[in-house]
Amino acid sequence: MVTIQISQDYDRFRQIVKGRVRRDLRKYLKSNELIGRQGGQVISIPITDIELPRFQYGENQGGVGAGEGEEGDVIGLGELEGPNGAGDQPGDHILEVDFTIEELAQILAEELELPRIQPRGSKNIEGESDNYSVVRNVGIEVLKHRKRTFREALKRQLAGGEYSLQRPLIVPIKKDKRYLSDRTELKPENNAVIFYIQDVSGSMTDDLKMVTRQATFWIDIWIQSHYKNVDRRYIAHDSQAFLVDQDQFYRMRTSGGTAISSAYQLAIKMLEERFSPEEYNVYFFQFSDGDNYDHDSQRCVKHLKETLLPAANLFCYGQVGKSSSSDRFIDVLEEEFPERDNLIFTFIRDDEEILPALKAFLGKGK
């Protein structure tokens, strides 16, 4: 009884919190609350005002606690972990609810009306998987296939005239025994690699990097929900490109100039060495303020045309910040690629524009 009821009530609760996340998606997109809340396959999201309102005391209530500490010592932070008072008062707490990547991706898809990604057919690598699906006549006892063994024994006894209907006794001998055996099968698996490329030169302020960070968080969730294995590579560049880890990627700051082509070259090198486009679905997400030397931009165009675009499922470029007349990388792309299939670029001027940018990037179903 309880089992049925709890699953109903639990489903309804999940439905409600998903609705809240969807309603507040814009808020979550803008704030950095969710970043760093991912642990493995779940993301813990703080949901506010899910609890029913009631007449209750406000913040000047205070209470009684226990333990060490002098007068004036801080014992906890507001909102998130107010210690409860005596009695039955749950403090004004924010509920943390775990969501799987798939659930979040679904919410994102519903809100942005995203089509599912169609992996490129020929890019599937063969994954190995072992199956006990073959029967052999040697093997170990625990894997003995009884039915087949007795069938063999019956066949032998019938052929030799040893079987009698009056006394239907079947005794398998060694050569009747059949065993299960494993066979390695090759199954197609979809693997993907995401290259995140970010300009970390002096002109990229922390605010702009934060915008990048929000966008990549959601991009990651979306792509991750479609592929079994997702590799990520973070390329930070000024006039040179560096392969860095995720943490450095968002923090790094250099004072150098800008040469986007350096990052492209590094990506091309990695495609050649490790991530063959034959085997991987390749994604590029590039963020920059668009301030690049013209001659370097021409080099970039060449790389894009010759190598990157043919290799990629999707190449997205987001020009962050308020672009000035010198920030014209996006204009170069506009001029050079009047016809484009898997190249998408857009402005992300501030955090309000993350949502439309995500829609532009991911809305093609690639």
Added chain:
Amino acid sequence: MIEKLPTELKRCKYRVHAVAREYGLRFPEIIYEVLDYEAMNRVAAYAGFPQRYPHWSFGMQYDQHAKSYRYGLSRIYEMVVNSRPVYAYLLKCNNLVDQKLVMAHVCGHGDFFGENLWFGRTDRKALDTFANHGSAVQKYIDQHGAAEVEKFLDICLSLQQLVDIHSQFIRRKPNGNRNGGQSEESGPESVRKLPVERHYMDSFLNPREHVEAQRKELEKKKRERELLKIPESPERDVLLFLIEHAPLENWQRDILGMIRQESYYYLPQAQTKIMNEGWASFWHSKILTGSDKGNAYVQPAPDPVLEAAEVVDYADHCSGTLAMGRRLNPYKLGLAIWRDLEERWNRGQFGKEWEECDDFQEKSHWDRKLGQGRQKIFEVRRIYNDVQFIDEFFTPEISQHLKLFAYRYERSSNTYKITSRAYDEIKRKLLFSLTNYGSPVVEVENANFKNRGELFLRHVLHEGVDLDLKKAAATLEYFHWLWKRPVYLVTVVKEEEIALKFDGTHHQIPAAKLASIQ
């Protein structure tokens, strides 16, 4: 779900119960059910009741229990339901020592439920009652749709604490129907006639003119009553008031009545949390370790339930449940007071002489060898609730021993800070958090405010702690949904009376001073 109690546990049960009874605990039959943690989380979501009305908030409870179990933050050791017989749940994966401990603990609760006066009026068939509520709500869902009923339940649950904590024992209105759920409107008062045995005598004994005159008189009285203020005096049982006066449909009135009934069922538990948990902990430790052996005062001192070898496990468990952290642990506070109480009455550390003695040396060796401890704690268990218990028996020594402090929230730094370790301040805060089981007292003052049928609520007994205005405004919206006319709430903020108002579309922002709306 129900499994038979394994023989081993049954043996524990008999042993533990026998010892508990020998100590003088009086509890009804206790039925234990063994559940795995998954089932435990499920049952805990419904507070131990196998069947209740469907609502997502139970799903939320479950989500939180399951999550904290998964992360190893906490698990539910015991759960006990106040009913006859008492139902208690044991966690399957616990070891035998833990099971004995839970059983001993449950005996304490069983005794408290049965013997404490504040539980005197609780529904002992709550399991059935709650299950009936479940099927009734299910029926309404079938009739009116899940969304409609859920919306209404949300409203009811948001207001569920607005009951009158004393009304179980006081009759505030003559002939008031306090049972909730069945507040059927009684028919119009009819004229009293003399009884007649033969119908042809009727016109003779009750002449038409007289009857007519009386009927007019009654009607006049009724109209006069209607002109009077409703309610006559401020009504603290807000839920009852709404049941009786809000323009609700019958099914809504029925559901509101059920929620009110469940609120009253839980009320004594909220009013005696510290005592009840302390009492159960006090007894489980006595029952398991036989700590009375060698205590001259205590007459029945049965053998402990635990073997010597099990005591380490027991100690390990206790260090878990009684750990303090930074939060006030009601188990520990209650236990400390009960122990202190028994000790003091054993040694005669009470009364005028003791109070007036200010010689520390003499006080620390004070022993009049009275041995009244056991008698005293049973007496206190009978007639006290948390407020009285803390008020009378919470001492500076206990406060110091448990390292209690008072804290408050500081907005500027968004932190909670320790404000004081002074006994008076701590006691004041404790008592405040227990008064009206920690909820603000809100009364219906006038249901016909400005003679326009508007509902006027007042937050009374303001003691310097202001309401959370955001939450209060949201709650007012729910009131409006029920009342369908503008609603007001008067409260005090920063020592100034203000009124919140919601008229169905707008909140009055900022909240106006009281004088300006009258």
